[in-house]
Amino acid sequence: MPKLTIDGKEIEVADGTTVFEAARQADISIPHFCYHPKLSIAGNCRMCLVDIEKMPKPAISCNTVANEGMVVNTKTEKVKELQKSVLEFILINHPIDCPVCDQAGECKLQEFYMDYTMTDSEFHEEKVKKPKKVDLGPNVMLDDERCILCSRCIRFCDEITHTSELCFSERGDRSTLTTFPGKQLDNKYSLNTVDICPVGALTSKPFRFQKRVWFLKHVPSVCSGCATGCNIYMDYDDGKVWRYRTRDNESVNQCWTCDAGRLSYPLHNEKRVTRPMVRKNGVLEYSTISDALGEIARALSSLGGDEAVLVGSAQESNENNMALKKFGQTCQIKDLQYSAKPKDDADADNFLIKADKNPNRAGVQHLGYQEFHGGIGVKVVLALEGFSETHLSQLREEGPVAFILLATHLGPETELADVVLPAATFGEQEGSFTNFQNRVQKFEAALIPQGMVLPAWKWLEKIAQELKQPLQLSAEALLQEGFGLKFADLGTEGKILESKN
Amino acid sequence: MADIKFNEANQKKFEQLLKRYPQKRAAMLPTLWLAQEQYGWLSPEVMTYVGGLLEVPPSKVYEVATFYTMFHLQPVGKYHFQVCRTLSCQLRGAEGITAQLKKRFGIGIGQTSEDGRFTLTEVECLGSCGTAPMLQLNDDYHEDLTEAKLDQLIESLE
Numbered sequence: 001m002p003k004l005t006i007d008g009k010e011i012e013v014a015d016g017t018t019v020f021e022a023a024r025q026a027d028i029s030i031p032h033f034c035y036h037p038k039l040s041i042a043g044n045c046r047m048c049l050v051d052i053e054k055m056p057k058p059a060i061s062c063n064t065v066a067n068e069g070m071v072v073n074t075k076t077e078k079v080k081e082l083q084k085s086v087l088e089f090i091l092i093n094h095p096i097d098c099p100v101c102d103q104a105g106e107c108k109l110q111e112f113y114m115d116y117t118m119t120d121s122e123f124h125e126e127k128v129k130k131p132k133k134v135d136l137g138p139n140v141m142l143d144d145e146r147c148i149l150c151s152r153c154i155r156f157c158d159e160i161t162h163t164s165e166l167c168f169s170e171r172g173d174r175s176t177l178t179t180f181p182g183k184q185l186d187n188k189y190s191l192n193t194v195d196i197c198p199v200g201a202l203t204s205k206p207f208r209f210q211k212r213v214w215f216l217k218h219v220p221s222v223c224s225g226c227a228t229g230c231n232i233y234m235d236y237d238d239g240k241v242w243r244y245r246t247r248d249n250e251s252v253n254q255c256w257t258c259d260a261g262r263l264s265y266p267l268h269n270e271k272r273v274t275r276p277m278v279r280k281n282g283v284l285e286y287s288t289i290s291d292a293l294g295e296i297a298r299a300l301s302s303l304g305g306d307e308a309v310l311v312g313s314a315q316e317s318n319e320n321n322m323a324l325k326k327f328g329q330t331c332q333i334k335d336l337q338y339s340a341k342p343k344d345d346a347d348a349d350n351f352l353i354k355a356d357k358n359p360n361r362a363g364v365q366h367l368g369y370q371e372f373h374g375g376i377g378v379k380v381v382l383a384l385e386g387f388s389e390t391h392l393s394q395l396r397e398e399g400p401v402a403f404i405l406l407a408t409h410l411g412p413e414t415e416l417a418d419v420v421l422p423a424a425t426f427g428e429q430e431g432s433f434t435n436f437q438n439r440v441q442k443f444e445a446a447l448i449p450q451g452m453v454l455p456a457w458k459w460l461e462k463i464a465q466e467l468k469q470p471l472q473l474s475a476e477a478l479l480q481e482g483f484g485l486k487f488a489d490l491g492t493e494g495k496i497l498e499s500k501n
Numbered sequence: 502m503a504d505i506k507f508n509e510a511n512q513k514k515f516e517q518l519l520k521r522y523p524q525k526r527a528a529m530l531p532t533l534w535l536a537q538e539q540y541g542w543l544s545p546e547v548m549t550y551v552g553g554l555l556e557v558p559p560s561k562v563y564e565v566a567t568f569y570t571m572f573h574l575q576p577v578g579k580y581h582f583q584v585c586r587t588l589s590c591q592l593r594g595a596e597g598i599t600a601q602l603k604k605r606f607g608i609g610i611g612q613t614s615e616d617g618r619f620t621l622t623e624v625e626c627l628g629s630c631g632t633a634p635m636l637q638l639n640d641d642y643h644e645d646l647t648e649a650k651l652d653q654l655i656e657s658l659e
């Protein structure tokens with residue numbers, strides 16, 4: 001356990017810790033490009049140079065092991081001079097096209113320039129020109145001129161996905177990030193390379209030129225793409241979600257997400273149900289809220305409790321499923337089933353992607369819902385988003401069934417419904433999903449629901465009211481009652497459910 | 502393209518090579534060299550084959566093959582003129598040599614004549630500065646070049 005001094009702070013670190021990591025433990029940040037905590041050390045950018053007393057030359061802190069008695073300086077004039085020089089060197093052939101670069105505003109090169117240099121370049125020769133639009137793969141576009149050759153993206157493909165698509169060709173100022181001739185950067189995690197690229201060289205095709213990042217606001221959230229529930233930031237502005245960004249959670253997704261999940265954000269923006277709809281003379285028409293609620297009350301109040309089934313959803317939050325359960329308790333409907341997207345065994349791996357494409361199967365199961373199995377003599381179904389055509393036809397084989405759907409999206413299901421209420425997505429409400437580890441993870445509301453959209457639990461409150469049943473809900477209380485947890489308990493890492501027995 | 506595979510002689514050489522290195526991938530340069538000898542250039546198929554032999558992804562073979570200018574990633578002609586363009590040769594008239602070849606074959610630097618016979622490239626110092634200007638034709642040096650000498654050389658080729 002060597003003890004060393006960094007910028008006058010004495011700290012003790014584990015054997016083998018690098019100076020860079022030791023500094024990080026002492027809350028001293030050292031600028032860097034190529035170092036990444038999850039990747040092997042490349043030591044090629046030189047940005048992390050520090051001065052170590054009694055060492056003949058400055059050393060790269062990311063690849064220097066901390067030793068007993070070391071005295072390290074990271075902020076002296078000497079080090080500042082080094083940082084300046086390194087940046088000047090890196091900037092020699094950099095196009096500095098920040099005004100049209102997507103990374104501007106979250107670019108390490110820009111930030112370090114502001115922090116450590118702020119001087120004019122002394123390079124007056126012509127810069128090397130390289131292609132600005134290289135189609136690397138289905139999701140990633142490369143601007144070759146901006147690449148600072150840190151090799152993070154290459155190491156990601158070598159060490160994390162083990163697909164090794166990327167490499168540098170040629171050498172010196174001709175070095176170019178590329179793929180093997182005829183091959184593409186085409187793996188299920190390729191967009192992580194865009195995340196870890198410290199500059200604007202790798203860009204996400206769907207996000208390219210869409211939005212200046214400084215306009216984006218964000219909330220912590222959870223991907224709904226599969227049972228893993230990767231932690232994300234939902235970046236939003238103008239009533240729209242513009243992208244998901246990965247959020248660190250060492251116990252779930254580390255600092256990665258899959259491309260499919262990351263690109264699922266348009267679900268908040270597109271094909272939404274925004275107004276209630278009621279079927280009249282066989283045709284589904286927009287209606288007022290009170291007409292829709294009246295229709296639902298009529299359908300439900302004429303029945304015995306066993307003629308109705310409540311269908312929760314592995315796509316919906318813990319809170320909305322709990323609300324549906326409570327609604328059942330209030331209205332004496334006992335049949336609780338849940339819908340779920342079918343498993344996709346072909347799209348699963350040992351890393352993050354799960355065959356179970358539902359973010360909350362563990363949550364609905366915890367609440368005691370049974371996987372959808374239909375029923376005999378059912379006259380009314382009240383279902384959360386996720387209920388499918390096949391479920392409905394299974395029920396309708398037995399006879400006519402009134403179908404009430406709290407839908408987020410327009411689709412074949414809404415076409416078949418008798419009453420549709422516009423429900424909020426998980427980007428429009430506070431709530432939680434329970435992932436495959438039984439970890440309850442919180443998401444926050446990014447958007448204000450548009451039109452007449454409300455979270456499903458609020459609709460259930462209104463339906464109960466219409467039925468003259470007392471039901472007062474809140475997301476916090478639903479989580480508490482269903483799971484014995486408070487939002488505050490969930491923190492940034494989520495909380496594993498105590499097993500029920 | 503026919504199956505890419507070392508011929509018997511090269512396969513033997515390759516096996517000998519492997520014994521010289523602690524890891525297979527360390528034999529990258531000589532193995533690529535062997536492959537280039539056999540096929541004349543390193544096509545993607547050849548690089549993939551070499552990657553398979555050395556148990557590295559093709560992209561890592563490509564990195565090495567593009568790093569060194571003496572590996573050909575395009576087919577080269579039967580006669581490959583590599584004119585030295587470094588200082589001593591420059592001072593002694595390398596530019597004229599290059600110009601003469603360009604004119605004679607109607608090609609630019611890095612190009613191959615239409616009949617596929619002649620390729621012209623410029624290379625860095627070949628360590629023969631004392632006999633500048635010089636060029637390397639395939640594996641042989643031709644030194645103290647003059648216009649007449651170069652003409653003679655070209656005439657002597659089939």
Ligand code: SF4
Pocket residue numbers: 146147148149150151152153154177193196197198199201202
């Ligand atoms: S593309 Fe980005 S991550 Fe990859 S080497 Fe270049 S700068 Fe680094």
Ligand code: SF4
Pocket residue numbers: 223224225226227228229230253257258259260261262352353354
């Ligand atoms: S692995 Fe699953 S949870 Fe993670 S980003 Fe992909 S779809 Fe979303």
Ligand code: FES
Pocket residue numbers: 031032033034035042043044045046047048049060061062063
């Ligand atoms: S971070 Fe240390 S050399 Fe790049």
Ligand code: FES
Pocket residue numbers: 585586587588589590591625626627628629630633635
């Ligand atoms: S400069 Fe031409 S051989 Fe050295």
